[in-house]
Amino acid sequence: MQIFQMRGTIGPTQLFWSLATTIINQALTQLDPENLGMAITVVKCMITGRPDHKILSLRQSVGQATPPWPGNLEQSAMFLGAESLAGYVVSTCHPSEVQNYQDDKEALPGHHLDQELSAAAHPILYAGRVAGCLLVSSVEPDYFLLPGRLNLISDYAHLISLAFAPEDFIDPSRIELRIMPSHNEQHKYFQTFRKRMTDARLKLYGQHNVDAEQYVWEELERDILNLP
Secondary structure, three states: OHHHHHHHHOOHHHHHHHHHHHHHHHHHHHHOOOOOOEEEEEEEEOOOOOOOOOEOOEEEEEEEEOOOOOOEOHHHOOEEOOOOHHHHHHHHOOOEEEOOOOOOOOOOOOOOOOOOOEEEEEEEEEOOEEEEEEEEEEOOOOOOOOHHHHHHHHHHHHHHHHHOOHHHOEOHHHEOOOOOOOHHHHHHHHOOHHHHHHHHHHHOOOOOOOOHHHHHHHHHHHHHHOOO
């Protein structure tokens, strides 16, 4: 009820962040009540103005965590691709999980977080289209063996779909994810994020139909995809 009420009263510019943050905070309370260590992030399809309309990467968006990880994960948001658990889930439109990264060295990585031992992801769907996935990681091995926990993640993924606009959902035929570099390799590009934002605001001044943050994300994706 709270989400439906917020959806009806919050303006469009703050709607996604407000709904996603509220839902993630509640999910953390329910999925990690003892604060053992969990991270939850909304991973979005990276929609660009590319002529072929293909989705080549995903980007980590709103995210929250409990110790040992920082509370706000947005500051460390980067790109994910075919090499990741999120990439697999978005490409197939089916949920998946890794129960123990120590036992399965070839498992697709989740958040790329230190001390991450298990992870689960569920696609965010609407009318047969996909907008991304809800990605959950734990410091505990085998944390997602219990069906009840996977069912909760599924429920929260369905709920968080209300934060997205209809145009955010992509036909699966457009998903052609590339393999993205490691977070360490991407980090040096994201260190310039604030400067890029300042430059973009100056460059786009007066162009009210262009969002500076989206412009910078597209610029970063282009630079990182062009890495040798």
